[in-house]
Amino acid sequence: MSSIWEYANPKKFIATTNRLLPWVTGLAVVLMAVGLVWGFFFTPDDFRQGSTVKIIYIHVPAAMMAINTWAMMLVTSLVWIVRRHHVSALAARAAAPIGAVMTVIALATGAIWGQPMWGTWWEWDPRLTSFLILFLFYLGYIALWSAIEEDDTAADLTSILCLVGSVFAILSRYAVNFWNQGLHQGSSVLRAGALMGDTEERVSNVFATPLFISMAGFVMLFIALVFLRTQTEIRARRMRALLARERMQ
Amino acid sequence: MPDLGKYADAVLSSYAVSLGLILALVVLSVARARRVRTALEEVEARVKKHG
Amino acid sequence: MIALLLRDLRLAIRAGGGFGLGLAFFLIVVVLVPFGVGPNSSLLSKIAPGILWLGALLACLLSLDRIFALDWEDGSLDLLATAPLPLEAIVSVKALAHWLTTGLPLVIAAPVFGVLLNLPAAGYGPLVISLLIGTPALSVIGTFGAALTVGLKRGGLLLSLLVLPLYVPTLIFGAEMARRSIEGLTAQTSLLMLAGITFAVIALLPFASAAVLRVNLR
Numbered sequence: 308m309s310s311i312w313e314y315a316n317p318k319k320f321i322a323t324t325n326r327l328l329p330w331v332t333g334l335a336v337v338l339m340a341v342g343l344v345w346g347f348f349f350t351p352d353d354f355r356q357g358s359t360v361k362i363i364y365i366h367v368p369a370a371m372m373a374i375n376t377w378a379m380m381l382v383t384s385l386v387w388i389v390r391r392h393h394v395s396a397l398a399a400r401a402a403a404p405i406g407a408v409m410t411v412i413a414l415a416t417g418a419i420w421g422q423p424m425w426g427t428w429w430e431w432d433p434r435l436t437s438f439l440i441l442f443l444f445y446l447g448y449i450a451l452w453s454a455i456e457e458d459d460t461a462a463d464l465t466s467i468l469c470l471v472g473s474v475f476a477i478l479s480r481y482a483v484n485f486w487n488q489g490l491h492q493g494s495s496v497l498r499a500g501a502l503m504g505d506t507e508e509r510v511s512n513v514f515a516t517p518l519f520i521s522m523a524g525f526v527m528l529f530i531a532l533v534f535l536r537t538q539t540e541i542r543a544r545r546m547r548a549l550l551a552r553e554r555m556q
Numbered sequence: 557m558p559d560l561g562k563y564a565d566a567v568l569s570s571y572a573v574s575l576g577l578i579l580a581l582v583v584l585s586v587a588r589a590r591r592v593r594t595a596l597e598e599v600e601a602r603v604k605k606h607g
Numbered sequence: 608m609i610a611l612l613l614r615d616l617r618l619a620i621r622a623g624g625g626f627g628l629g630l631a632f633f634l635i636v637v638v639l640v641p642f643g644v645g646p647n648s649s650l651l652s653k654i655a656p657g658i659l660w661l662g663a664l665l666a667c668l669l670s671l672d673r674i675f676a677l678d679w680e681d682g683s684l685d686l687l688a689t690a691p692l693p694l695e696a697i698v699s700v701k702a703l704a705h706w707l708t709t710g711l712p713l714v715i716a717a718p719v720f721g722v723l724l725n726l727p728a729a730g731y732g733p734l735v736i737s738l739l740i741g742t743p744a745l746s747v748i749g750t751f752g753a754a755l756t757v758g759l760k761r762g763g764l765l766l767s768l769l770v771l772p773l774y775v776p777t778l779i780f781g782a783e784m785a786r787r788s789i790e791g792l793t794a795q796t797s798l799l800m801l802a803g804i805t806f807a808v809i810a811l812l813p814f815a816s817a818a819v820l821r822v823n824l825r
Contacts, residue, residue, distance in 0.1 A: 362566070365571065365574045405581065408577055408578070412574045416574055419569055419570040420566065423562075443771070447769040454762075460822055464819055467815055471815050472772070475775070478776045482775065482776040483775075535586065536585050536588075538589065546592065546599050
């Protein structure tokens with residue numbers, strides 16, 4: 308129990324996560340249910356956006372998780388490169404599809420919200436565009452993982468890709484900001500951003516409390532899924548190793 | 557059921573799409589976890605027997 | 608180093624394909640665009656810088672998998688890796704050779720193809736400058752992608768998927784610079800950002816490419 312690195316032992320990781328998993332799952336279900344039900348049934352409509360304001364209880368947490376997942380992958384990739392703990396690399400692999408799904412949810416709910424609000428499904432707004440680029444990064448990352456058969460090689464290559472990709476993702480974010488200003492200069496503040504601003508300025512708690520509960524629920528869901536999927540990856544890796552040894556004999 | 561007004565389609569469809577995607581992710585993850593777990597147990601049992 | 612550069616250049620020209628193919632592809636893209644969007648010349652002149660940038664980018668992408676593939680197949684990459692030259696230098700030379708055989712011809716050809724797309728007169732200078740500054744970044748980033756996928760049998764498609772998102776900032780600033788100059792806006796910021804990306808990429812990315820190559824050669 309002396310250090311956090313003990314959890315990098317695959318057996319220890321599986322044992323610990325097995326003990327935690329029911330709690331985290333339960334917490335995820337309860338928090339998401341409370342946040343979404345509260346948000347969906349018991350919040351008033353926004354006077355300008357009408358009932359579409361209810362979409363934020365999904366949209367904002369999904370968008371947050373889309374970015375946080377990449378950040379988590381960056382950290383675990385660094386841990387893999389520096390300390391070479393297999394669990395760390397496998398956790399990054401396990402997290403990527405979750406991040407990709409969260410990005411799709413953020414984009415889809417954004418598009419559905421944008422249709423009645425902005426009058427268009429898609430706008431080449433900086434935020435939307437950078438999320439689309441983030442989705443491309445997830446796709447490339449997942450594709451590289453699945454293309455390489457040798458486990459350690461795949462872990463090495465994807466973690467370097469994750470590092471380089473992070474730099475370019477941030478760069479793209481600024482480039483896209485710049486690019487869009489070029490299209491419609493002097494246009495109003497970011498409309499998607501005004502959403503959060505609105506809720507916090509005017510009717511704060513009515514919208515904010517269920518939103519925060521829902522965000523916590525998404526975080527718990529993410530942790531539960533990462534635990535489960537990392538366990539799967541550990542087992543799959545062990546199975547490949549056993550089969551390879553069997554063939555050798 | 558709250559009155560969603562004229563935006564009912566937008567709100568309901570975005571909830572449906574998102575929850576559907578999350579559910580699909582969870583189901584796929586759990587299914588693969590089960591499959592890999594049983595497959596590993598099989599292999600481990602076989603290795604022990606032979607080995 | 609110079610010997611390696613000359614060898615790569617000779618190979619690229621002798622193999623015939625690599626050298627001319629990128630240019631031909633660029634020409635085809637430029638010819639196909641008016642078929643797609645219609646022959647309206649004012650529309651064409653408006654989208655010309657973007658199309659030229661996109662065409663150059665795709666033409667660049669086309670020849671990326673050739674950077675390491677041939678050396679990988681005949682084993683000379685292993686020899687190069689054990690050579691006294693550091694792998695970072697080898698990677699940089701490879702990127703330079705790729706730029707000289709692909710990027711530079713595209714830069715030279717771009718104004719000619721600009722005529723086909725009715726590029727406004729004010730656009731030629733900025734377009735050539737932005738391509739001249741931007742295409743080295745494309746080659747260096749592409750070398751990283753090629754190093755990532757070198758061991759894979761069908762890495763071509765994966766290579767595009769990996770490299771294209773990394774091209775976004777270069778494309779944005781490059782095309783933006785040409786467009787702003789045409790519209791009479793100041794293009795200084797985009798020019799500086801474009802140059803910044805290119806120099807940073809030339810300085811830093813060879814380390815990542817070399818690291819990736821070492822993993823793949825293990």
